[in-house]
Amino acid sequence: MADTHSVIGTKNKKGQTFTDTWKMMNEAPRTPSFYTGSEVIKEALRRASCDVMIAYPITPQSEAAALIGELFAEGYIGDYFRGESEFAVMSQCAGAAFGGARVFTTTAGPGTMRAMENFPMWSGARLPIQMIVTCRGINSPLSIQPDTLEISYLLNTGMLVWHAETAQDFFDWILKGYMVSEEPDVHLPLALCCDGFFVTHTKDVVNLTPADMCLPPYDPYRSPVPCMDMECPPVRMMRDPFVMKSNYISYATHASWQQEVWAAVERSRKHTIRWINGLIETENADAEVLIVASGTAVSQGREAIRLLEDEGIRCGLVKIKVLRPWPGEEIREATKNAKHIIVPEFNVTGWLAKEIRATIPNSERVNAGPRVCGGMTMPPEIIVSEIKNLLGMRTMSLAGRGS
Amino acid sequence: MGICLPNPGEAHINGVIVPEEKAYEEAAKQFLMAKVPTLFPGPLVLWAWNEKAAKKATAIRHLYNTLKECVQPGQTPMLIPMPDYRPKYPKINPEVEINPNHPNLTIWHNKIDCCMFIGVHCHQANLSLKIIRGGTSCYTIAMCAQAGHEDAMLSFRDASVEKIMKLADAVKRLKGSVKPRLTSAKHGA
Numbered sequence: 001m002a003d004t005h006s007v008i009g010t011k012n013k014k015g016q017t018f019t020d021t022w023k024m025m026n027e028a029p030r031t032p033s034f035y036t037g038s039e040v041i042k043e044a045l046r047r048a049s050c051d052v053m054i055a056y057p058i059t060p061q062s063e064a065a066a067l068i069g070e071l072f073a074e075g076y077i078g079d080y081f082r083g084e085s086e087f088a089v090m091s092q093c094a095g096a097a098f099g100g101a102r103v104f105t106t107t108a109g110p111g112t113m114r115a116m117e118n119f120p121m122w123s124g125a126r127l128p129i130q131m132i133v134t135c136r137g138i139n140s141p142l143s144i145q146p147d148t149l150e151i152s153y154l155l156n157t158g159m160l161v162w163h164a165e166t167a168q169d170f171f172d173w174i175l176k177g178y179m180v181s182e183e184p185d186v187h188l189p190l191a192l193c194c195d196g197f198f199v200t201h202t203k204d205v206v207n208l209t210p211a212d213m214c215l216p217p218y219d220p221y222r223s224p225v226p227c228m229d230m231e232c233p234p235v236r237m238m239r240d241p242f243v244m245k246s247n248y249i250s251y252a253t254h255a256s257w258q259q260e261v262w263a264a265v266e267r268s269r270k271h272t273i274r275w276i277n278g279l280i281e282t283e284n285a286d287a288e289v290l291i292v293a294s295g296t297a298v299s300q301g302r303e304a305i306r307l308l309e310d311e312g313i314r315c316g317l318v319k320i321k322v323l324r325p326w327p328g329e330e331i332r333e334a335t336k337n338a339k340h341i342i343v344p345e346f347n348v349t350g351w352l353a354k355e356i357r358a359t360i361p362n363s364e365r366v367n368a369g370p371r372v373c374g375g376m377t378m379p380p381e382i383i384v385s386e387i388k389n390l391l392g393m394r395t396m397s398l399a400g401r402g403s
Numbered sequence: 404m405g406i407c408l409p410n411p412g413e414a415h416i417n418g419v420i421v422p423e424e425k426a427y428e429e430a431a432k433q434f435l436m437a438k439v440p441t442l443f444p445g446p447l448v449l450w451a452w453n454e455k456a457a458k459k460a461t462a463i464r465h466l467y468n469t470l471k472e473c474v475q476p477g478q479t480p481m482l483i484p485m486p487d488y489r490p491k492y493p494k495i496n497p498e499v500e501i502n503p504n505h506p507n508l509t510i511w512h513n514k515i516d517c518c519m520f521i522g523v524h525c526h527q528a529n530l531s532l533k534i535i536r537g538g539t540s541c542y543t544i545a546m547c548a549q550a551g552h553e554d555a556m557l558s559f560r561d562a563s564v565e566k567i568m569k570l571a572d573a574v575k576r577l578k579g580s581v582k583p584r585l586t587s588a589k590h591g592a
Contacts, residue, residue, distance in 0.1 A: 126526050184525055185408055185550035222549060224525030226446070226488065249534075253504045256533035260526060263553065270407060 007216055012049065014075055016214040021179050024215070025172065025275075030207035037200040040167045041106070041132060042067035043208055044174035049215045051078035051101035056089045059144045060196035061106040061134040068104070086111035090118035090131075097127035100220030100227045102178065105129065108196055109136035109143075112150045116157075122189040123158030123261045126225050128181035128218075129189040130174065131159075134196040135295075135346075137374055145375020146196045148295060151323065152351035158261040160190040160268055161324040162276075163294040167204045169321070170194055175215060176275040184222045186268040188261070195296040195346060269325045279327035280320050282334050287316035289387055290338040292331070292356060294320040297344040297378065304383035315387060320352070328359045340390045341366045344383050348373040406553040414559045415551065423559065423566075430519070430557055431573035433542050434470055434480075435581035437517030441481040442467055443501050447548065448522030449486055455564075456522070462567035463521060469571040473578040483509060485520075488527050506531040507538040516584065519544040520555065521562060529554045546570070 007018045019028070024047075035043065041064040045053070053072065055065035072080035078101065083089035086107055097103045107115060112133055122129055137143030138150050154161050160181060164170045173192055181190045194200065220227050272279060283305075291301035298319045305315045318334045320327060335341055335356075343353040343366060353368035360366070367390060370382045385395040406418040414426030434440040444463050451457035463482075470480040485501045495502040497512035503523070510518070518541055520528050525547065532543050532554035545555035548562045559566060 183550065187526075224529075224549070225527070226524055249505055249507075252534050252537065253530070256530045256537075259533060260529045260554075263529070267408060267550075267553075 012214060016047070016212050018049070018216045019213040021175065021215055024209055024213050025176060028209050028213060030209060032205050033208050034203055035167065035206050036063075036203050037134075037167045037170055037194065038063040038067060040171045040206050041174065041200075042071060043206075043211075044171045045071055045104060046076050046211060047209060047214045048104065048175060048178060049102060049217045050076075050104045051218065052093075052096040053077050053080045053104045054083050054089045054092050054096070055080065055106070056083050056086050056111065058086070058108050058111040060136055060146075060200045061108045061111075061132060064132065064134070064200065065106050068106075086115040087118065090115040090122070093129045093131075094118060094122060094125065094127055097122075097129050098125065098227070100218070100223075102182075102218035103127075103129045104132075106132040106134065108134045109138045109147075109150055113138050113153065116153060119154065119157035119159055119189065119191075124257065126187045126223065126261075126264070127189055128178070128187050130177055130181060131189065131191050132174070133191050133193040134200045135193055136196040139374070143374055144196075146198055146296075147347055147373050147375060148193070148195060148345065149347040149349065149351075149373070151191075151193050152347070152349065154191045154193075155324060155351075155355075157191075158188065158258075158265060159324065160186075160188055160265065160272075160322075162190065162192050162322050163320065164192065164194040164199065165295055165298045165319060165321075167199055167202075167206045170199065171206050171208065173276060175209075178215060178218070179275055180268055180271045182218055182222070183268070183271050184224050186264050186271060187224050188264050188268065193295070198296045265325050272322055272325070276321060278330070279322040279325070280318055280330045280334060282316065282318050284314065284316035285318065285334045286337055287314045288337070288339045289313070289315045289342065289391070290318055290335055290340070291315060291342045291344065291383065291387075292318040292320065292335065292352075293344050294323065294352060295346065297346060300378045300380050301342075301344060301383060303380035304387070307380055307384050308387065313387070313391070323355075326355065326359070331356060331359050332361070335360050335365070338365060340387070342383065342387055342390070343368055344378060344386075345369070345371045346373065346378065347371065408551045408553060409558070409560055411561060414557065415553070416557050418553065426557055426559060427570055427573040428577070430544050430559075430570055431577045432581050433517045433544065433557070434519075434574055435473060435577055436584050437478065437515075437542070438584055439479050439481060439513055439515045439517070440470055440474070441483055441513065441515045441518040442470075443483055443485050443518055443520050443523065445485045445520065445523030445528070446487070447524065449484055458564045459522065459562075459567065462564045462571075466567055466571040466574070469574050473574050475583055478583050481513060481515070483513070485523055485527075485531075488524070501531070503527040503531040504534075506535050510535055510539045510541050515539075515541050517542040517544070519546055520552075521546040521567070522548070525549055525552070528552055
């Protein structure tokens with residue numbers, strides 16, 4: 001609606017060229033670089049034309065938050081500060097996004113849980129904030145180790161939820177995530193999750209886009225809700241009277257509001273498929289045995305498949321990239337021929353297996369495990385052992401098996 | 404929820420993606436059939452906050468005038484603004500405005516059986532369209548400046564002055580060829 005002029009081809013104050021995102025991500029030359037996941041977050045943010053980043057230290061995202069502080073000092077981020085707690089950070093993110101800024105933050109584990117009240121508020125207010133979640137244990141006794149249980153709490157907040165396997169996923173999805181999140185028919189926050197330490201603290205070769213190219217800035221005039229101003233503060237949308245009244249129209253408004261948030265999650269499907277080439281990826285999906293996983297459990301699954309191949313056992317793989325919107329159709333199609341569906345997970349409850357069981361016919365095919373938690377690693381051998389047990393083959397007993 | 408919205412150059416009618424040209428015809432027909440065809444302009448076109456908004460407002464006025472010229476006796480085109488999204492519970496004046504949180508009041512009060520949203524922020528539009536759809540039998544059209552609305556029965560996308568004028572042209576073209584409904588919208592679902 002606004003009279004905006006395209007900034008594509010012009011330069012920002014750091015001399016970076018605002019570049020068409022599709023060209024930047026798909027056509028620009030890439031430079032292989034050997035970085036930790038945290039450093040990759042920094043490099044993605046360098047190119048993200050981010051207006052505001054708000055930080056609070058909690059392992060294992062602290063390094064990324066600190067590195068983005070360096071970016072601010074270098075002049076790549078519009079504003080940067082530390083909040084008083086994760087709850088404060090997420091509230092401050094909302095304020096910045098209400099004001100029309102492109103906002104970024106990072107959190108993990110108990111930080112995610114502490115801030116939880118804000119996430120449905122972000123969705124309800126249609127704020128396209130991007131939050132990196134470097135998953136870790138949330139339980140008592142205190143654990144800082146990798147564990148994906150916190151993702152399950154995010155699934156019903158109305159946020160988009162993506163689960164990166166590698167640092168390369170991370171780099172690409174941070175930048176592409178803004179493109180999906182900021183579409184006016186979506187305009188929702190994105191929780192971009194990874195498995196803490198496994199991705200954040202290990203080095204990997206990541207192909208980076210040129211550092212002198214950056215995303216076009218966020219255009220708040222495309223927002224589906226009015227930007228905050230003193231004439232029409234958005235908080236007025238949510239205060240008394242309709243919030244507090246017990247009558248049909250009050251309920252109808254709330255119901256419509258919630259439906260609209262979840263419709264926006266659904267509408268993100270089209271854009272997400274275009275930007276990250278599908279909500280899932282498959283390899284040998286015609287195999288009778290399939291590993292279906294998300295995050296670094298996918299990497300462990302790949303290794304298990306290689307070990308099984310050495311023994312002449314053919315096994316396929318479904319990598320779930322996006323958890324919200326849930327790729328139900330894709331999973332039904334990918335698993336239609338599978339007799340055994342193995343779901344390895346880094347959490348105690350097996351939330352991904354439950355989601356898959358609720359999605360496919362003949363759900364007894366789903367084997368909810370192996371599962372590890374509390375920071376345990378998942379050697380590919382335990383996935384191999386699980387599969388061989390299912391196939392009625394004798395295996396050596398292994399400690400640490402879930403389910 | 405969850406229909407696929409149209410791509411540029413397309414529109415949707417009852418959730419079916421169609422070429423935009425077909426939607427102009429259908430929208431014009433619905434206007435000419437209705438007893439109370441109504442335009443609901445929102446804040447994005449009610450104030451001249453940029454040149455494009457002012458031009459759109461002029462085009463909407465032209466569409467309204469076209470409707471008045473093309474309808475038959477007994478049909479009453481209306482232009483009712485949706486200026487403010489803040490709730491004004493328990494009372495709005497449905498004579499002069501539509502409140503996005505209580506759109507059914509305006510629809511019921513004026514017996515509106517066909518309406519078009521334009522210049523309404525997408526979230527508020529979808530919210531109102533859902534309530535209208537759930538509580539009235541009004542035919543809803545959205546002339547959306549962004550990606551379109553699945554909650555309208557017919558939706559354009561990428562609204563522009565040209566598209567509004569094209570819709571007015573379609574109304575003019577179909578003048579006299581569409582039989583108006585004899586009754587207005589029912590008050591309930």
